[in-house]
Amino acid sequence: MSKLRVAVVGAKGRIGSEAVRAVEAAEDMELVAALGRGDKLDVLVESGAQVVVELTTPDSVMENLEFCVRHGIHAVVGTTGWTDERLAQLNQWLADSPETGVLIAPNFSIGAVLTMKFAEAAAPYFESVEVIELHHPKKVDAPSGTAARTAQLIAAAREKAGSAPAPDATATALDGARGADVDGVPVHSVRLRGLLAHQEVLLGAEGETLTIRHDSLHHSSFMPGILLGARKVGAAPGLTFGLEHFLDLNG
Numbered sequence: 001m002s003k004l005r006v007a008v009v010g011a012k013g014r015i016g017s018e019a020v021r022a023v024e025a026a027e028d029m030e031l032v033a034a035l036g037r038g039d040k041l042d043v044l045v046e047s048g049a050q051v052v053v054e055l056t057t058p059d060s061v062m063e064n065l066e067f068c069v070r071h072g073i074h075a076v077v078g079t080t081g082w083t084d085e086r087l088a089q090l091n092q093w094l095a096d097s098p099e100t101g102v103l104i105a106p107n108f109s110i111g112a113v114l115t116m117k118f119a120e121a122a123a124p125y126f127e128s129v130e131v132i133e134l135h136h137p138k139k140v141d142a143p144s145g146t147a148a149r150t151a152q153l154i155a156a157a158r159e160k161a162g163s164a165p166a167p168d169a170t171a172t173a174l175d176g177a178r179g180a181d182v183d184g185v186p187v188h189s190v191r192l193r194g195l196l197a198h199q200e201v202l203l204g205a206e207g208e209t210l211t212i213r214h215d216s217l218h219h220s221s222f223m224p225g226i227l228l229g230a231r232k233v234g235a236a237p238g239l240t241f242g243l244e245h246f247l248d249l250n251g
């Protein structure tokens, strides 16, 4: 059977360099290009890439995806910084290239995907919920894409269940003391040398708390999800947001 032709964009970055190694080690894949900042995107077409793994920065990802979609190259995207406006723009490009698939995953680690799912399930049963994400100090965006997504899922689950707003009597606060407000859920960002990517969801109700914690201790934690995404994205035209859509988590 012919191998899947995969290119990595952002190949010299922390997660991109790990992805290069993972694709090279995958028996069913061939690494056909590894692009860094300043490299020409035309290489993706010339190399015959079927899937691009996009792991760059929020300021580069849109240009890279526009190129991929216009050339019918499927994309697996780990880069963060997604807004409704950006997603709408991407959907417009995809509408003109209906056979192309793009998977955006705020987090490719299976444990983080499960954290989000567990938090979503628990949120309606607890009066209070707050998210703390903790990352390495070289991270350029805050809050993390994972924390933003977690908060959105929590808020949607609470709204669906008709939950009351979380109690909070704060009357005065220093700017930022109560974290960022993501759909009504406080999200706190820690940047600390020694860390990689960690998240806690704190839930509280009368007389009890529940803490859901996930730790990525190495970039290898993201690789099974990225490879799975690369294998599946070609059969999923349009935009898929979240790796959970490519997993059977109910089985």
Ligand SMILES: NC(=O)c1ccc[n+]([C@@H]2O[C@H](COP(=O)([O-])OP(=O)(O)OC[C@H]3O[C@@H](n4cnc5c(N)ncnc54)[C@H](O)[C@@H]3O)[C@@H](O)[C@H]2O)c1
Pocket (backbone or CB within 6 Å): 009, 010, 011, 012, 013, 014, 015, 016, 035, 036, 037, 038, 039, 055, 056, 057, 058, 060, 064, 077, 078, 079, 080, 081, 105, 106, 107, 108, 109, 145, 222
């Ligand atoms: N979804 C996930 O599971 C996951 C996991 C880890 C990191 N991330 C995200 O991935 C992104 C990269 O993280 P990182 O820690 O590797 O950052 P990094 O700064 O180490 O790497 C980014 C790399 O992209 C390169 N780059 C920037 N613009 C480019 C362009 N136009 N073409 C080619 N290369 C370009 C940079 O030079 C750099 O080498 C961030 O948005 C981060 O949040 C996502």
Ligand SMILES: O=C(O)C1=N[C@H](C(=O)O)CCC1
Pocket (backbone or CB within 6 Å): 080, 106, 107, 108, 135, 139, 140, 143, 144, 145, 146, 147, 196, 197
């Ligand atoms: O190291 C990073 O940067 C990470 N970014 C993603 C996020 O913002 O959620 C995933 C975890 C690692």
